[in-house]
Amino acid sequence: MCSHVLPPHKATGKMNYNAIENDPNKNEPLERHFEILNNLGEVRATRVVSTFVDGMYNHDNRDANLDVTYLPISMGYRVCYRRYMASLGYDLETTATGAFKIKKEDGSAIDYGEFVSFPTYFNKWKRDYPNLKVSRPVEDICNLCYTFAHRTKYFAEAQKKVLRDNDEDNDDEEEEGDKDEVDKLARLTQNFLDINRPECAAMVMAEEREQMMLEAAEHIRMARAQRTLYRQKVDEAKMSVDKPHSERTYTFVVDYGQNMELPIFNKEQPGCTYYYSPMTVNNLGMVDHAHKYPNGQVGEHMHCHVYTDAVGKKGANNVASLIMKTLRGLNLLKKDTIGRELNIIFDNCCGQNKNNTVLRLVAWLAQLGHFHEVNFIFLVVGHTKNAADRLFNSLKQEYRKKNLYTFNQLVEALSVSHTITVHPTMAEDFLDYAKLFDFFY
Numbered sequence: 001m002c003s004h005v006l007p008p009h010k011a012t013g014k015m016n017y018n019a020i021e022n023d024p025n026k027n028e029p030l031e032r033h034f035e036i037l038n039n040l041g042e043v044r045a046t047r048v049v050s051t052f053v054d055g056m057y058n059h060d061n062r063d064a065n066l067d068v069t070y071l072p073i074s075m076g077y078r079v080c081y082r083r084y085m086a087s088l089g090y091d092l093e094t095t096a097t098g099a100f101k102i103k104k105e106d107g108s109a110i111d112y113g114e115f116v117s118f119p120t121y122f123n124k125w126k127r128d129y130p131n132l133k134v135s136r137p138v139e140d141i142c143n144l145c146y147t148f149a150h151r152t153k154y155f156a157e158a159q160k161k162v163l164r165d166n167d168e169d170n171d172d173e174e175e176e177g178d179k180d181e182v183d184k185l186a187r188l189t190q191n192f193l194d195i196n197r198p199e200c201a202a203m204v205m206a207e208e209r210e211q212m213m214l215e216a217a218e219h220i221r222m223a224r225a226q227r228t229l230y231r232q233k234v235d236e237a238k239m240s241v242d243k244p245h246s247e248r249t250y251t252f253v254v255d256y257g258q259n260m261e262l263p264i265f266n267k268e269q270p271g272c273t274y275y276y277s278p279m280t281v282n283n284l285g286m287v288d289h290a291h292k293y294p295n296g297q298v299g300e301h302m303h304c305h306v307y308t309d310a311v312g313k314k315g316a317n318n319v320a321s322l323i324m325k326t327l328r329g330l331n332l333l334k335k336d337t338i339g340r341e342l343n344i345i346f347d348n349c350c351g352q353n354k355n356n357t358v359l360r361l362v363a364w365l366a367q368l369g370h371f372h373e374v375n376f377i378f379l380v381v382g383h384t385k386n387a388a389d390r391l392f393n394s395l396k397q398e399y400r401k402k403n404l405y406t407f408n409q410l411v412e413a414l415s416v417s418h419t420i421t422v423h424p425t426m427a428e429d430f431l432d433y434a435k436l437f438d439f440f441y
Helices: 024-038 045-053 077-087 118-128 143-176 181-193 198-239 271-275 316-329 356-368 387-395 407-414 433-440
Strands: 069-071 090-094 100-104 132-134 249-256 260-262 279-292 298-308 339-346 371-378 420-424
Touching (some): 024 069, 024 077, 024 118, 024 132, 077 090, 077 118, 198 279, 198 339, 260 407, 279 387, 298 387, 298 407, 356 371, 356 433, 387 420, 407 420
Parallel strands (some): 249 339, 298 420, 339 371
Antiparallel strands (some): 260 279, 279 298
């Protein structure tokens, strides 16, 4: 006999293994954990500033979504879960498949009744804390933008308070009544002349807030324009990679990485050597955005110059010397052929890049006749994220895991990535370009 009624699903009436159980032993520590996360939230500067820049800013909806809390960029779901488990005394290791391997910090047995799994943790986050967000990596947040965002929020709250206090004062005056119309007119006039009066204070706050937002808008427009120019030069370099030198466009990014140390004890506790000052190791990266690899692919490749503070410092002469060394090493300073265009991107650090010596290097390269056009591009302060910052992570992948005692061991540990070529730098590589340029310019 045929029936048109669908049979019940086999999972009907059963609890999903990711379901959140009503267990106080698990829920109470979890609730405390999310309360702590809510207190670690940050202000989304770009939402405040960029909406104004894009012409969508509206005073009526400025408080929309203010209850949304954004965690710092470094705190993702898995990082927060590790934090939760660490608060319960558990240590997590990530396997090759991305799963978590759980172990008790004191070596005792694991009690599965006092914590929830990562899928359950994630589901609870999405269900009970929808306004707690994980920030995505962005490249347009800086200290200035955060200042603008905080000041904007402060002005909005202060202006509300002033107007609210003013309304309460007006209600009190209406109850008392005005006996003389002349006195009433004089008092109203004085209100707008006196900066301490609520009405006038609110006007001043509004004007200051508006001026601040205009400055923020100009800052963001400059950063976006400079970022667009950066991407345009990178695209031109990639498109001309198969052309002859006379038609090539070259785009490089120059930046110093975070100082390293030698010797370094990353694999174990350093012991008494902790109290000694290790030798500082400087590393300058020069990234070629249109490097052609042996397999035919075109991508980023960093030439990293590594040297100790006994060899050189991080001044303008060092930057100019290593730029020229890289260009010579790549055979771009040809005597028989003139290249079409050379672009070098810097951040706004005046001690290393944006200074008299490096700026005169532009004129020097142009007058040497190696390129028809030479451009040095300086990114706007606070918005200087570039390819070198990303490749420095690959550079130090093995460095963070090992004990290193000699400079040769350091170079070997830094040379593990195929996207990076490490160049040990000697004292004779550094020339006094400042003195040379003083003679010509």
